[in-house]
Amino acid sequence: MTLTIHGRPPASVAASDLLAVSGMSVSVPGRGRREQLHLLEDVTFSVGAGRCTAVIGESGSGKSTLLKGLLRTVGKGSRTTGRVHLDGVEVSDLRDREFAKLRGSSMALVAQNALAALDPLFPVGGQVAYLARRHTGGDRAASRETAVRLLGKVGLPDPERTAQRLPHELSGGMRQRCVLAMALACGPRLLLADEPTTALDVITQANALQLLRGLQHELGMSMLFVTHDIGVAASVADDVVVLYAGRVVEQGPVLDVLSSPLHPYTQGLIDANRPPAPGERWRAIGGEPPQPGQRAGGCAFAPRCAEASSMSRTQRPELVRVGSVTVACHARTGGAAAPLDPPPPGAAPT
């Protein structure tokens, strides 16, 4: 039996999913009149309660746009469509004013560039306190106490004193912890992390990842973790979504996807991450991902793919469930006609 997921809204949102996104598309105005650039197309995935889903892909694949689409911060003139269920409640129909209340309390962002996310003119403690006050009310003294507690929670030494420091007085790792404290200020159920450790040194990164995962479990949060580093994804995530040119090409449990990738793109990403033996060549994917607006019909990966068939160039592959993962590739699923593994009994559409 073939279960086609493409384009179909989930019949019911699985009770265990904290976030369920179905058919999300994001487009922004292009240069020409009426031209719309499609940054994300028909993205469907979910994040289980208490779980971490990593979103991987090259630059320009739409990873960050996905987070912006979820937070409704894509920008002027953009269009976001599709259904988003958060904690069982559909939030895609909310008016902007209603939706704004979700930011911080239901879902919070940990930005990539901690230096840019912090105001250089104010002590970091005040910035955390402001957010706590803004979202949960309470007086200044209470929010200040909350801030110091949070700064301690993210592992900053001497939080009382650190709270009074300006961002530039802190190291990169400490700043990233402050940004994390800001994200935690209103007790979000879902943490959206946009390459939170990319700017950090490797040892600092290992500590930050450990901290993120620890807090996630302690506070019972779910996490959507955007990264281009497959090693990081393999370290933090339970599930993984592979994006290419604004579409999901493969998704499933992280161990299954990374140990036996089905999509040639996922395989290519993994190969490019494996250093060759000294003197041998790196296995590059070759070529670069298409720009939005220059994506041809058929499979967007076809021009870079060794396994592309004439079908790949003309017909877009749909996401098809194969065992525990779903994949969009003609070469793997042989079109819709080929026999496929049945989905596990009771499996909810992702």
Next chain:
Amino acid sequence: MTGPPILRAQGVHKTFRSRDRSGRRHETAALRGVDLEVPLGGSLAVVGESGSGKSTLARILVGLDAPDSGTVHLDGVDFPASTGATRRALQRQIQMIFQDPYRSLNPRMSVRSALRFAHHAEQPGADADEACRTMMQLVRLPESYLDRRPHSLSGGERQRVNIARALIARPNVVVADEAVSALDRSVQADILNLLADLRRELRLTLVYITHDVHTVSAVCEDVLVLHQGLVVERGRAATVMADPTADYTRALVAAAPTVDRPLVTVRPTSPPVAGVPS
């Protein structure tokens, strides 16, 4: 070791002085006595985290900064101490590939102008157009790209232009300061293959400055690990990376997650593993 050292640094010290908001003087010792040697045609990776002094070392090696004490010998001549024509001739021999492909090219200059500028600075009078075309072939970019500006190029293409700009002076030694760090791994692989090809074709000596322990043994024969301005470990790259002896190197290698060896300590359900300091 394949030959006599073309690049040799001995006892390089560098201290930066600054003042804080209250006017107090601060001294930051970036390099505290670094020795290194690269044989002609060899390759040395300098690995370290931010603040280890690796970029300061790169700048001193190519002559952009002068060491406070210590010497840098390029082709047997004390490079920082040289002046005039000797200095210019030496400068041509060692070139740098800069880190950030988005900021190291002048956005208002076409690729051609960027290359011509470097060409003129290093060998005025020679046929620049011919050299530009040769360089584009060398870095596998179409000649038509000569008339494009950086904003219309992808990160990988910009870094190819950066490499062409470094090579147009026909150097013997190239210092690549985090030359692929800003790129996606898939593009990194392409650029590292190109660097390997160019090393072979042009018999280049490579100094590869990086924080990315995971690429080291595939790119370089030798490695030097820098921590707070001191060399904590050096040796053959394959040996050091597979079996580091210094505690710091061990922590560095253990903290770098790969797809085949994720950070198990990050999973709260797994037992902690020694090596990653918390």
